[in-house]
Amino acid sequence: MDIHDILCRYTAGGETLKDTNAALSAAGAGFHLEPGRNELTDDDRRQTVVGYYPGQASGYGLLDTGTGSMEKVVVTGGRLEHPVNQVQPDGGTNMAAYVIICGRVYEVFGDTLREPAEEEAPAVRKVPRTPDMRRRADLAGRTVRQHTRAGDFEVRYDELGYAVRASRASREAAGTPDE
Numbered sequence: 001m002d003i004h005d006i007l008c009r010y011t012a013g014g015e016t017l018k019d020t021n022a023a024l025s026a027a028g029a030g031f032h033l034e035p036g037r038n039e040l041t042d043d044d045r046r047q048t049v050v051g052y053y054p055g056q057a058s059g060y061g062l063l064d065t066g067t068g069s070m071e072k073v074v075v076t077g078g079r080l081e082h083p084v085n086q087v088q089p090d091g092g093t094n095m096a097a098y099v100i101i102c103g104r105v106y107e108v109f110g111d112t113l114r115e116p117a118e119e120e121a122p123a124v125r126k127v128p129r130t131p132d133m134r135r136r137a138d139l140a141g142r143t144v145r146q147h148t149r150a151g152d153f154e155v156r157y158d159e160l161g162y163a164v165r166a167s168r169a170s171r172e173a174a175g176t177p178d179e
Helices: 002-012 019-026 042-046
Strands: 059-064 069-076 100-101 104-111 112-114 143-148 151-157 162-166
Touching: 002 019, 002 059, 002 100, 002 104, 042 059, 069 100
Parallel strands: none
Antiparallel strands: 059 069, 059 100, 100 104, 104 112, 143 151, 151 162
8 A cells, every 4th residue: 555545544534543653664654653743633633624626625634745754734725824845936846745634635835735736748757756665676786866756765775676775865966867
């Protein structure tokens, strides 16, 4: 199960915090949700609604900026209390950010929720949300750079081709392009 799917089930009330943390661990997420910090209580869920449009979302969700901290946030009328990224002149952002609320995932532009962008043309390669941590025998013993919506990552593979570590790539480092 995809990490965002696990978090969607949690924010929709389909899983407990304990079960969600077990699923995140099994999926190799590298993070867990902490009681009191990024936990959604039953009262939080009762106050949370989403509608047909992102602007109808209100209540409590989790903010995903690719760091694994999954901060608990308040959404009111499709907006966060504070901007989490900067919207560029071309309409993009300086950092990918998503809010997972009531089982739905919205992309964040400044402080405003929007539907995640769809591919503009079928020929455009889809950029994954997170690094690909599957076994790759062809990459055994190598470190490769992978481009994701959350940023660039250096992924190290052991001698059998298992991904053993993914860390944010520094902006200065020239890396191997995504395979």
